[in-house]
Amino acid sequence: MTEDKSPMPRSLEAPASDQLLDSILEKATTAAQQTVEQFARLASLARDIEACNSSPASCATLLAAFEEIAASAEANAKLDVEFFQSLRNGLILKHELRRAHHEDAEPSSEMTILAPSTLTKH
Template sequence: MTEDKSPLPQALEVPASDQLLDSILEKAATAAQRTVEQFAKLASLARAIEQCNSSPARRAKLLFAFEEIAASAEANARLDAEFFQGLRNGQILKRELRRAHYEHVEADADSEVTILAPSTMTRH
């Protein structure tokens, strides 16, 4: 049995700009989910530290874990903020749209053949 690999009709193709927006939204959703998970860990640790009636060594370990998660969350948030600020400024968006445009232009150019020959007429 052979599989039909004919291209999608143009009406069904997703424009490059829609693909880019989907990618941006996916990145935003991933970043938000990571932030939610990190804050949930921080909240859990804060409750554990607050209710901790154990040794100072155990409390120090919990505080160290809290600090590690907070530092990681801060670094991730900073990277996400820089990424989305770049999008806002149009740097990444322009670059991606330009790349998609050139890929489209190159694909069109590959489908057509143009022959250039030097002119035999000279002007004096």
């Protein structure tokens, strides 16, 4: 069975804004999944530490692993926050630039615009 690889008609393609939103949501979903996995590992380690009846060295090893995962989770979360903040700041800047452009494009009160009449009298 062969798959048809013909390009999708332009009328069915997602607009650029939808594609951007989709990629943002994909990034957010990936970040959330990674966070869930890291918290699951931390919870598992916490249970192991709590149940640790062996030597202090074994408990210290578990605590070191816990700290490593927590530090990694914190670093990843900070990167995600920076990514989404920069994305948001870029969108805010884009809106401000667009608004400034529209304000500059508006005619000033000193300018008169003449347009032909579309109404005719018989």
